[in-house]
Amino acid sequence: MKRNNEQQLHIFEQQDTLLSSLADFIVAESKQAITREGRFSLVLSGGSSPKRLYELLASDAYRDQVEWNKVFFFFGDERYVPLTDVQSNYLMAKTALFDPLQIATDHIYAMDTAQTPEEAALCYQQDLEAYFGTKTPHFDIILLGLGDNVHTASLFPYTQLLHEQKAWVKAEYINEVKMNRITLTAPIINQANHIAFLIFGAGKAEAIQSAMSDTLDIDKYPAQLIQPDHGVLHWFLDQDAARLVE
Numbered sequence: 246m247k248r249n250n251e252q253q254l255h256i257f258e259q260q261d262t263l264l265s266s267l268a269d270f271i272v273a274e275s276k277q278a279i280t281r282e283g284r285f286s287l288v289l290s291g292g293s294s295p296k297r298l299y300e301l302l303a304s305d306a307y308r309d310q311v312e313w314n315k316v317f318f319f320f321g322d323e324r325y326v327p328l329t330d331v332q333s334n335y336l337m338a339k340t341a342l343f344d345p346l347q348i349a350t351d352h353i354y355a356m357d358t359a360q361t362p363e364e365a366a367l368c369y370q371q372d373l374e375a376y377f378g379t380k381t382p383h384f385d386i387i388l389l390g391l392g393d394n395v396h397t398a399s400l401f402p403y404t405q406l407l408h409e410q411k412a413w414v415k416a417e418y419i420n421e422v423k424m425n426r427i428t429l430t431a432p433i434i435n436q437a438n439h440i441a442f443l444i445f446g447a448g449k450a451e452a453i454q455s456a457m458s459d460t461l462d463i464d465k466y467p468a469q470l471i472q473p474d475h476g477v478l479h480w481f482l483d484q485d486a487a488r489l490v491e
């Protein structure tokens with residue numbers, strides 16, 4: 246089956262150039278969104294890959310290029326641990342990005358893991374409704390990572406939430422990682438204006454090949470669910486990660 250959404254490949258020899266290109270892209274899109282709507286919504290990913298991007302955005306080279314007081318931060322997913330736990334996606338973003346840039350707390354939409362997973366998902370959907378209104382949310386940019394098992398956000402292989410069509414945010418116990426996860430659902434991710442995967446390292450080459458394949462098996466390769474309805478799908482990759490990209 247062929248995909249019909251717009252995809253852009255951004256492949257770089259060096260990881261530093263890859264990160265600065267994605268940071269430049271975020272700067273440019275923030276300016277456009279702020280001119281258009283007076284605010285910019287950026288959805289952060291977790292895991293190991295994006296930390297250096299957040300540190301770069303908070304560095305002297307970038308901190309003055311964005312009107313941070315008009316930026317609103319969201320999360321694509323969260324591990325069900327306290328927000329002070331080292332595994333928390335929020336804690337990583339707080340340390341690398343929010344604290345250094347002194348982002349106001351009312352511009353940060355964290356998933357509240359002090360509640361039950363289901364309540365946290367419901368509450369996050371209500372937060373999104375408060376921000377966007379009840380119409381379908383269109384985030385300006387959603388950043389995504391890709392796991393070795395082709396999961397993205399917390400859309401893990403062979404889980405029920407891969408088939409969720411109604412809820413914007415959902416929680417599920419993920420047996421593979423023995424943990425509850427809270428995640429934006431694929432239909433909501435697909436409403437974004439831009440979806441940007443940031444992936445580097447040779448270890449991710451096969452996962453990228455499966456995610457990009459036109460032979461769809463979404464239960465096995467959940468990242469294949471990411472197919473923007475009207476926006477653009479960007480792949481920011483280093484050469485090692487892009488080794489098997491045709």
Ligand SMILES: O=C1O[C@H](COP(=O)(O)O)[C@@H](O)[C@H](O)[C@H]1O
Binds near residue numbers: 292295321334392396
């Ligand atoms: O568990 C997660 O993993 C994915 C991929 O992370 P990486 O460590 O392989 O870069 C990430 O996108 C997601 O936000 C995170 O919760």
